[in-house]
Amino acid sequence: MATKEQEISRTRDLEGLSSEWLLEAYLTMFTSRRVDDREISLKRQNKTFFQVSGAGHEAVQVAMAAHLKSGHDWFYGYYRDRALALAVGQTPLDHLLGAVGASTDPNSAGRQMPSHFTDPGLHLATMSSPTGTQFLQAVGAAEAGYRAMLIPELRATMEDFEEDEVVLVCSGEGATSEGEFWEALNTACNLKLPVVFLIEDNGYAISVPVEVNTAGGSISKLVSGFPDLFIVECDGTDLTDSHRAAGKAVRHCRMRRGPALVHAHTVRLHSHSLSDDAKAYRAAAEREEELARDPLPQARALLIDRGVVTPEELDGLEEDVENEVEAAANEAGNHPQPEPETVLLHLYSEEVDPTSKSFDTEDSPEFESELPLTTVDLLNLCLGDELERDHRIVLFGQDIADASREQVLEEAKGKGGVFKVTHGLQRRFGGHRVFNSPLAEANIVGRAIGMAQRGLRPVVEIQFFDYIWPAFMQIRDELATIRFRSHGQFSAPVVIRVPYGGYLTGGGPFHSQTGETLFTHTPGLRVVLPSNASDANGLLRTAIRCDDPVIFLEHKH
Template sequence: MHFRGEGGMAQELTTLASLLTREEVLSAYRLMLTSRRVDDKEIQLKQHNLVFFQISGAGHEAVQVAAGLHLSPRKDWFFPYYRDRALMLTLGMTPYQMFLGSIGAESGPDSKGRQMPSHWGMRALHVASSSSPTGTQCLQAVGFAEAGRYFLALEQGIRCAEVAEDEVVYVSLGDGTTSEGEFWESLNTACNKKLPLLYLIQDNGYAISVTVDVQTAGGSISKLVRSFPNLGVYEVDGCDFLASYATLAEAVARVRSGEGPVLVHAHVVRPYSHSLSDDERLYRPEWEREQEAQKDPLRRTAKLLQEAYGVSAEELSQLEEEVNREVNAAAEAALAEKQPPPESWPLWIYSPEVDPTSEAFATEPKFEDYAPKTMVDLLNACLRDEMARNERIVVFGEDVADASRDEVLSEVKGKGGVFKVTYGLQRLYGSRRVFNTPLAEANIIGRAIGMAMRGLKPVAEIQFFDYIWPAYMQLRNELATMRWRSGGDWSAPVVVRVPIGGYLKGGGPYHSQSGEVLFTHIPGLRVVMPSNALDANGLLRTALRCDDPVIFLEHKHLYRQTHNKAPYPGPDFMIPFGKAAAVREGEDLTIITYGATVVRSLAAAKLLAEEGVEVEILDLRSLAPYDWEAIARSVKKTNRALVVHEDCLSFGYGAEIAARIADELFAYLDAPVRRVAAKDSFVPYAPELEDVVLPQVEDVYRAAKDLLAF
């Protein structure tokens, strides 16, 4: 580990000063000063209620400018965090553009009024869209770097134009964020794969009010990570511009040489509160704040310019006046800009170019072999076909490969997923396209987001729905929001395959969960849940060809059932999202259902038919969006509605359908809207208890009889 900075010898200062000319250091100081003055101006505007949030990069300017001077917005890529104002200025963002973000202007380059200020994102500068959750960007940076390596390996004719062989993927964070698991998961993968990542840890000693000794074991993140293989570790006084410049030169050179990732631990200060929503005087003593003020990078760089480069106090004063004028003019110009028009609110929630609900995704099956195949078979066939069609598709997750090591493939049958959905794909397409991941769900989804941002089409598998929750932050706050929060500049059309559901006789509470409503509630996600093999094949192909993120729920109980088999429909069969299937026609009652309760509803309908009652059954197939037109048409015909699903009754998916029917179709109803669902319980291991908790044929039958009695 290397350390440069405070306390260094005069000889080192002389050596470092020789690295840069007077003009270069003056230019760097101007960037630092501009960054601080933009912070100051935003604070002033916030006090006059002209901007609505402010978080500063004060105290971090020197190391950020040093990093920016060694990196290129033309070939390197950036996953910054909210304090990286000076870095953004160094890359080419202007104060005017920053103020557009501050006021939430429609013309703001980072998000068009959708993101808070300092949540950087500019595709033109290779800056990925940032979000507020800390540490999530680390895994996305890893996936982005992996995708760059993937594209380099492809043939010249289909290479991505924006990949450089010696590129660096920069990711920055505060020391507090290094407590997040996603940081450690990213470091594990980056080191294991020797990815070209530059981690810049900007340690100002505080995570809001939590001190570094509470935050980090031993008080030093660089000491903690020294044992990671293939990781270069540097420590520097980040308030010392020359030391930071020299350290970043070595660090960036190491990454560009292909030696693997580098972590630079920069000690900086925080002269302002965490944000304007915080008051550091509540928890920091005055003597500590005064002591830190002596380390301020602006003060130290001004002193350096005077003592080592002969810049006069008058020159520095003149420079400050120029910067103040430029910043004030930029703020005034930005304040004249308009905020987004109210009608623009839905823009970029979903892809404006590709509509997976359209007729373009409605194709007829072309059966050549009429041998019936299971849902597992036809899911596998769809992946096989689409991977042949699109070289950008990569498949990964826990145990999805036939084997983690290529050299044993000739000796083993192969795994291919715990349910065999991905069996044989690695043998067909190689380990670059089908591979195993660590047992870490956030790692899987975070990397998938980064890959998709770069242009790959990741198909990420979460082995069981029950274990998806470590990835929920990435799914809810990152994947779903990416296109919207960046004003359409970035997108992440990931397909997340997830086995779900119960009726397993022994699955218990941790292999039988449903919970699809927790994803259908999230704007930006498409959520699909087929009930049979043919639909699974067509809907998965739509997911793979659409441009939005898709949560593709595969019911485990239905994987190998005989009742839902179908012949192979050919390599171009698709089913549009948001189109329900009428699996049974009827006049007396409408059942709206999906997943494993479709076959149970059909069984109940058969019993009712013996009594002279004809039930119409709609299989939604797609849960977000869902086919309201089909529901309305059917309920208007039958005048009765029963919603059936496997998840818990209270606050469940059926509540939305039932409420909308009652709201919009009340005049057509001859009976209340009824729901049949699981009891508000976890799914037990004992089969008899499981049968009681999950909805059965008899439950559907009785509910239908009650409705028919009105």
């Protein structure tokens, strides 16, 4: 059973919290709120096209950031995490440039909606709008470090790897109903990965209340059966209680005891976004109760009551913040919009051209054989050559290992995929580089994305094209857009191998599908379908060595 600390402590124990940190935390919260307010004003003036607020979530975000290190740990946030992004190093100008869609927006160069915070130097992974997709990517990012600890040659290639690194992934309670949340928890617990799941529970997924969204109304109770998952619940509007909970969760992960989940009870002080009206589905009394739990007045009173600062001093500091935010908004409004001709920039890698002569390779010595070699033979040879050449490559998917229980290989011949493409590769390169995944296609692709963002080169397999659809959002909305939406700051060169097409005797309608057009119409994705065995060998080699995501279709005949 999970280790749990389910009681909500509302004590104001300041032990270990310096006056300097308390003041800094409050000013970060206040800055976040004022940037929200400024964006709301800009939206009403039609100077931005959207606004989503983090008001009510600030305390737990700032408290969590206090235990993590930017540029050391990794952050997979979501659109309400403004205070977190500010706490780890972003500025009001960074956010307001994103709000107005400026070409100088450091998050996406004006390509994304506001509040999609991105900064590779701070290890703020590029955000997207689909809720819940970040869970598996965060697990993949943590797994990259896990694999680095097991594979010395891989570790030597990862400049940003830290032995005590932690990955933080955040969401509201609504996204915990996505299946990928449960897939992520499953893998994180199975591998005891250092992932902190911060669930910012404000009670509503747009208009859906938590008791409709979550069985029993409590996500922390619902996940309590996961092994090695440390669970702590806190008042996410209380700065000190949030600091206590966050510290325990991060320490658990730094000590490599497994993942942790912080269930923070927050409030949503505005509607879901300015495109929503909470008055349509929330009672006035409920909204008034939430206003009474606003974390900013609580933190302000704490500072004054404890003598950290006088009301007059705090008034002056708040005025400084107001002036900074106003100046940032004015400056952002003067920045240019993206030029139309830049729309295709960073759709694919500008540095690596897979059609160039640099991709010409000599045949492997094993290519010459007295017997005719099949497509399976040549794909297997290619994968072996590439695993030998590049220690960043890992292979995983359902049934692709020879045997997960390696001791049986003393007497068993090994599986190596349902079509034997990966047969013998685990024996040759070890179970840390060639391994099985759960039967979960989104899990396979989502983890691969997180690994690739850390510098690994995952080559994964979806067992049949017919079963690729659970991974479709990870492929189309995530994998294909990462380079574009981050304006080239992040990339994910993942190769997805997929047996494809009909003519499998007895295969029926669910082992015979095509459907490549859905992927060829996806900008940012390369799709390869070799016509013969020799081409399959060379094209797979090119797919692995290029710097873009590739769907590699392997016809069964």
